[in-house]
Amino acid sequence: MSGAPVKRSLTLKGHRTSVSLEDEFWQExxxxxxxxxIPINALAAEIDVARDPGTGLASAIRVxxxxxxxxxxx
Numbered sequence: 001m002s003g004a005p006v007k008r009s010l011t012l013k014g015h016r017t018s019v020s021l022e023d024e025f026w027q028e029x030x031x032x033x034x035x036x037x038i039p040i041n042a043l044a045a046e047i048d049v050a051r052d053p054g055t056g057l058a059s060a061i062r063v064x065x066x067x068x069x070x071x072x073x074x
Contacts, residue, residue: 006020020058028069047061
């Protein structure tokens, strides 16, 4: 576990964009998309539409993942 962000490309609204997340966040983000049975780009688009205007996409994804993990706790 290095903790260094890894840059990957996503497609939002028909355009490619790069997002840098730590590998642990990428893994959980993919798991959530699989759980919801939607492509990772579709989940990213949902988060993109819902995020506050001043919040970057990577930050919005991290907060989304964190909130999902917290909701899963007993």
